[in-house]
Amino acid sequence: DGGITQSPKYLFRKEGQNVTLSCEQNLNHDAMYWYRQDPGQGLRLIYYSQIVNDFQKGDIAEGYSVSREKKESFPLTVTSAQKNPTAFYLCASSMPGISYEQYFGPGTRLTVT
Amino acid sequence: AQKITQTQPGMFVQEKEAVTLDCTYDTSDQSYGLFWYKQPSSGEMIFLIYQGSYDEQNATEGRYSLNFQKARKSANLVISASQLGDSAMYFCAMREYDMRFGAGTRLTVKP
Numbered sequence: 408d409g410g411i412t413q414s415p416k417y418l419f420r421k422e423g424q425n426v427t428l429s430c431e432q433n434l435n436h437d438a439m440y441w442y443r444q445d446p447g448q449g450l451r452l453i454y455y456s457q458i459v460n461d462f463q464k465g466d467i468a469e470g471y472s473v474s475r476e477k478k479e480s481f482p483l484t485v486t487s488a489q490k491n492p493t494a495f496y497l498c499a500s501s502m503p504g505i506s507y508e509q510y511f512g513p514g515t516r517l518t519v520t
Numbered sequence: 521a522q523k524i525t526q527t528q529p530g531m532f533v534q535e536k537e538a539v540t541l542d543c544t545y546d547t548s549d550q551s552y553g554l555f556w557y558k559q560p561s562s563g564e565m566i567f568l569i570y571q572g573s574y575d576e577q578n579a580t581e582g583r584y585s586l587n588f589q590k591a592r593k594s595a596n597l598v599i600s601a602s603q604l605g606d607s608a609m610y611f612c613a614m615r616e617y618d619m620r621f622g623a624g625t626r627l628t629v630k631p
Contacts, residue, residue: 440619449611449623495563505553505615506572511565
């Protein structure tokens with residue numbers, strides 16, 4: 408079955424540690440996205456990539472980094488520079504073009520203490 | 521930058537009645553797409569309906585319809601015959617070169 412996988416579902420880290428969230432898709436989509444969602448809030452765009460080896464900052468990129476070495480994979484690293492990293496992180500992918508919806512992974516809930 | 525506004529943090533509707541969730545957007549582009557997603561308490565994002573900026577007809581998908589008023593830059597979601605399973609967060613989104621979401625509306629369907 409085609410889809411998007413994010414692992415792990417729950418992640419716990421100590422403050423000051425970098426952590427990498429995984430996102431893999433087998434939908435053959437060109438575009439991939441990372442969003443952050445805080446409790447009761449909407450989705451805020453962190454980074455997106457329209458093509459391999461290229462990515463752009465979203466609205467809240469500070470303290471995060473990404474790579475896009477393969478079409479299928481778009482990992483997100485939450486660095487120690489991110490002041491409030493505890494949140495729900497959603498990865499999405501889509502075909503390029505305004506008429507294509509995004510497909511979402513199940514999300515990773517990150518807790519940093 | 522594009523902006524999506526959902527002014528209703530929470531809405532209540534009686535089972536089997538219709539409900540409208542509001543969404544306005546701001547863009548200077550002529551070409552864009554508008555989307556609605558549902559997020560149950562499980563956290564998954566479920567695509568509901570799409571409307572293109574050049575589409576003249578309002579989009580419909582089963583019990584969902586999108587009331588698109590381009591001049592007013594609004595794209596309201598109408599859910600007919602509400603069901604208990606419709607209780608969830610609903611997000612409006614707009615796509616130009618990326619996808620941006622509104623803050624969401626929490627819909628509660630009462631039996």
